[in-house]
Amino acid sequence: MSDENGKPPLTIRLCEPRGFCAGVDRAIQIVVLALKRYGAPVYVRHEIVHNKYVVDGLRDMGAVFVRDLDNIPDDGQPVVFSAHGVPKSVPAEAERREMLYLDATCPLVSKVHKQAVRHVRLGRRVLLIGHRGHPEVVGTMGQLPEGSVVLIETEEDVAAYDPADPAALGFVTQTTLSVDDTKGIIDALQRKFPLMEAPSSESICYATTNRQDAVKASAVGTDLFLIVGAPNSSNSRRLVEVAERAGSRRGLLVQGVADVRVGEIAPGSVLGMSAGASAPEVLTDEILAALRARFEVRIELVQTAIENENFPVMRSLRDVPLTAADMAFVNGDRPLAATRVI
Structure with a gap:
């Protein structure tokens, strides 16, 4: 018909x-604002967010995406850390090199970092529920001393894990995992380790x-x-x-x-x-x-929900004005050609 x-x-x-989401919006805005304030190039360690359209658009504006700080010359231009978060060793290296860096880690990922650090401070071994190699997982594990965190990807990992002290465990989760997937793993952990401590608040964003x-x-x-x-x-x-x-x-x-x-x-x-x-x-x-x-x-x-969350950028960038085209790109609601800086 x-x-x-x-x-x-x-x-x-x-x-x-x-x-x-608000975390992605904030991360993109930080790169755009940095380009406005400092001019090109602005270096970005890894993809600022996982989207080719966004990355290509920022590259057209003057962002330079690099794998590591070793790929950045000592030219005084800033480097932005992605929304997924980075290990503690990365800002430490940036400080050693006296680099200007801007941390675009999503505040909800930062919250997971703080929860993991709190577990360690209280003498617990951290069980991180997440996917091996994901930038967020690499960043979270990199907040903690070596040997203090174990990655749990599946319920089979739970069955195989035999800690030295089952009473001194705490868990956190990768923010972007499926609610259903984490529920099965968390249930398995809680059955096996009833004294395991949960995060102070929900980790899934x-x-x-x-x-x-x-x-x-x-x-x-x-x-x-x-x-x-x-x-x-x-x-x-x-x-x-x-x-x-x-x-x-x-x-x-x-x-x-x-x-x-x-x-x-x-x-x-x-x-x-x-x-x-x-x-x-x-x-x-x-x-x-x-x-x-x-x-x-x-x-x-x-x-099913109305989102009105807003994560502000760092104070050093809050007074930088953005044009309507800049804001459209940040919000993802305008064709890329309308936002390119020639």
């Missing part, structure tokens, strides 16, 4: 909240929880669930898993409209859509435009 314009119908359940809740509320009966995000974005990959577990026939991670095979979407389908916390809204808008070009789209907004 087609509408009067000859387009077949398509229902899209659009999740809210989706896309940028509000943005992860809110985006997963919206996907869960949308997924049942969807033929395809599109998650806009990068392949190396942990929270985006988890959203695909959440969609399929919650009842979608298929979840698919896409970086942008080029990854969406619009011609293979059956008329009359029910499509779910959300975006990971580091995916700008413009990427979702482009996909919606492509779908509207082929289908008569009916949008069902599925809103």
Whole structure:
């Protein structure tokens, strides 16, 4: 069946909240403000957030992304640490070299760091629930003395772990893990180590929880669930898993409209859509435009939370003015070409 314009119908359940969270917004804003204040280049250690669109846009503005501080010359220009956090050795090395550095670590990740350090200060061995090699996990483990932290990735890891003192344990979690995944591991840990201390407050961040809740509320009966995000974005990959577990026939991670095979979407389908916390809204808008070009789209907004969190940047950058185009890029709601500095 087609509408009067000859387009077949398509229902899209659009999740809210989706896309940028306050931590990502703050990190991007720090790089943009640093470029305004200090001029190019501004060095960024690793990707500021896991999104190619954002990284390419900042590179066009004058950001230079490096693997390590060793790749930065002593030219007096600032270096920004990514939103995922860094080991303590990184700012220590920057201070040794008398580098100007700006720490864009998400405040919620910093909270996990403080919780882990508190466990150690109280004589506990830290069990970190997370994925090996993820920048956030590397950064959290790097806050602690060698030998004081053990990475737990699965329930099998829990079964295999045999600590010297089961009564002196505390756990923290990677902020972007699935709520469902961490629940199983935490339950297994608490059964095996009933005296283990939990963090002082919930470690999984509000943005992860809110985006997963919206996907869960949308997924049942969807033929395809599109998650806009990068392949190396942990929270985006988890959203695909959440969609399929919650009842979608298929979840698919896409970086942008080029990854969406619009011609293979059956008329009359029910499509779910959300975006990971580091995916700008413009990427979702482009996909919606492509779908509207082929289908008569009916949008069902599925809103499960309202986010009004705001994480301010450091004081040294708060007086730097931003143009409307700058703010649009920071908020992820304007085409990249409109924000490039020539």
